[in-house]
Amino acid sequence: MIKKIFLIGLLLVIVNIGLFAQKVYSTKVGQIKFFSTTATEDIDAVNNQVDSKMTDKGQVMFALLIKGFVFENEMMQEHFNGKDYMQSDKFPKAEFKGVITNMTTVNFAKDGAYPIMATGDLMIRGISKKQSAAGLIIIEKGKIKSKSTFKIKLKDYGITGKDIGSVISNDIKITVEAKYE
Amino acid sequence: MNKKNLIVAVLLLVVLGFAGVWYFIFYRPTHHVRDIAGESAIVVSAKDIVKEFQTNESQANTKYLNKVAEITGEVVEAKKDQTGKPTVTLKSDDAFSNVFVTLRGDKQLEVKGGSTITIRGVVTGFLSDVVINDGIVTKE
Numbered sequence: 511m512i513k514k515i516f517l518i519g520l521l522l523v524i525v526n527i528g529l530f531a532q533k534v535y536s537t538k539v540g541q542i543k544f545f546s547t548t549a550t551e552d553i554d555a556v557n558n559q560v561d562s563k564m565t566d567k568g569q570v571m572f573a574l575l576i577k578g579f580v581f582e583n584e585m586m587q588e589h590f591n592g593k594d595y596m597q598s599d600k601f602p603k604a605e606f607k608g609v610i611t612n613m614t615t616v617n618f619a620k621d622g623a624y625p626i627m628a629t630g631d632l633m634i635r636g637i638s639k640k641q642s643a644a645g646l647i648i649i650e651k652g653k654i655k656s657k658s659t660f661k662i663k664l665k666d667y668g669i670t671g672k673d674i675g676s677v678i679s680n681d682i683k684i685t686v687e688a689k690y691e
Numbered sequence: 692m693n694k695k696n697l698i699v700a701v702l703l704l705v706v707l708g709f710a711g712v713w714y715f716i717f718y719r720p721t722h723h724v725r726d727i728a729g730e731s732a733i734v735v736s737a738k739d740i741v742k743e744f745q746t747n748e749s750q751a752n753t754k755y756l757n758k759v760a761e762i763t764g765e766v767v768e769a770k771k772d773q774t775g776k777p778t779v780t781l782k783s784d785d786a787f788s789n790v791f792v793t794l795r796g797d798k799q800l801e802v803k804g805g806s807t808i809t810i811r812g813v814v815t816g817f818l819s820d821v822v823i824n825d826g827i828v829t830k831e
Contacts, residue, residue, distance in 0.1 A: 538818075538820070541773050558793065573818050576816075578816075584721070599752070602815075687773070
């Protein structure tokens with residue numbers, strides 16, 4: 511009898527582990543780009559050292575270092591990191607933590623591009639805001655990739671340099687592409 | 692004659708002025724490459740720099756951010772990023788927090804398990820790893 515109870519107990523534990531086990535996909539070399547366009551100037555920069563983790567249950571995070579953004583133009587990079595814009599000495603990181611709300615629609619076993627919606631908190635320059643973004647989870651030969659493009663308003667994050675609104679646009683387009691392992 | 696000389700001198704100054712503006716505003720910012728090998732660097736081991744960031748991140752940020760560090764450590768793995776640039780991870784005492792380096796160029800490191808190398812690069816900060824960009828290998 512005791513043995514039977516023990517076996518049933520053991521079985522329940524195993525089933526539970528099976529139900530709650532989640533796969534974690536991660537990368538340290540995700541890519542995030544941003545793009546600003548005005549009549550005067552186009553500005554873009556890329557960061558290829560983005561840390562990202564995603565579970566098959568839909569939990570997702572991205573973290574990057576502001577100083578990891580590389581510009582074609584060194585002077586722009588200095589201004590970007592400087593006190594009028596990102597103040598990256600004081601605020602070295604940006605981070606998004608959230609959930610993909612419709613992860614159940616993604617079939618990880620079948621190749622395809624699945625539209626998803628992510629929502630969570632985006633922290634830039636020490637300021638955290640709710641942010642939602644549409645994107646894709648792309649499954650290709652068992653490899654998993656996330657993609658998204660969304661816009662943020664610079665003033666939401668307290669970025670108020672004098673060139674914003676003239677040389678630099680008020681809204682910045684962010685593009686995310688991360689291949690997971 | 693004197694007047695002519697003056698005009699020539701003024702013209703020369705104007706030309707030099709334009710050349711200077713062109714060079715510093717337009718040419719240099721898009722062509723200058725940071726001299727990672729030649730800059731003075733903070734010499735540190737992979738183990739110690741990770742410890743410094745774990746112990747006091749803001750202090751380590753003040754010390755290292757945007758500076759060139761010369762870091763020696765044991766290679767955990769060498770890979771490529773999404774754009775094909777080589778990356779290398781140097782080991783610390785904490786398995787979850789190492790030194791992650793993106794190297795310049797496209798040469799993939801020939802990594803022998805547990806080999807020790809020295810790199811130089813710009814410290815961009817601390818995520819789960821201490822992150823280095825624009826790296827070069829100075830000793831294999």
